[in-house]
Amino acid sequence: MPVPGSSNQESVYGAPKSTSARSSKARRGSSPHQAQLPTFRRSLPALAIPATRLHRELLLERDAFMARLTREREDKAQLESWAATRIQACYRGFHSRPRAVAYARRLNKFALRSASSIRLDLADMQENLRMRGTLPDEGESGGKEMLLWRQGVKERARRKRDGKSRHEERQSAAIRIQACVRRVLAKIAFRHLVARARDERYLLAVVKIQSILRGYHLRDWTQRLVPKLRHNAAVQIQALVRPRTSLRILYEDRKSRASLEFKTAKWREQRSFLRIHNVAQKLASRRARLVHRWNWTKTVVLDKRRQRR
Structure with a gap:
């Protein structure tokens, strides 16, 4: 059964390949039974694995x-x-089947040989009887005995010839029956092979x-999850930074003049560096925890999908 939208004919083993499949196959290898190399998924975000x-x-x-x-x-x-077995069976069957012309010639040859052999046997038997003196005389009664x-x-020669012909007919009938049975079995095997190839293609x-x-x-799912993670991370970062800035403003308002004189520009620089650190x-x-949580969620989802398969 041809594939819709394709002009290629159905093959016994394997389905016709599309243009993209043939081009990708040409890049990877030209063998019809070469397995595809594993490919990594590149659609995931660039996170540490x-x-x-x-x-x-x-x-x-x-x-x-x-x-x-x-x-x-x-x-x-x-x-x-299987292909080697089928080729050998076809070759041996071709050589073992009788050919029409050769079979007719062989039958004519056997008929001529049997007739000539019967005549020779009759002549030998008559000569032996004449030599022994047991051959009937050529009179009236002798003529009847000779005729009988x-x-x-x-009659004996006819029965012998009929027996040979019946044996040959039985042999030819057996060969024809075997040929018909083998043809039916070959058709069934071919249908099974085509059905198997079709099932594999489906x-x-x-x-x-x-x-x-x-x-x-x-x-x-990944595209919908990444913006949520980014938004949550930004909110948490802002929640960590804003209280410190507001507390710093309040603390500076309540500081005394001596403390302001003590805290010079160098001290403020060191203090800001420590805060940034x-x-x-x-x-x-926090990012490590989010990455670990995301990897764990992805692993659980993939395991569930594998179990569903």
């Missing part, structure tokens, strides 16, 4: 790639074995559609 989780993801992708490669190699070996004897010999299409849909939903440390710790 722990080394252990990255190593685990790489191991999972490697195991999946090796399993797919082994399965494709086994399918290829099985298909090659010849009729008996002819399965690949379903898996591709599912992967595209799940990728779209994951990217949409403390705020940066708190922001870094």
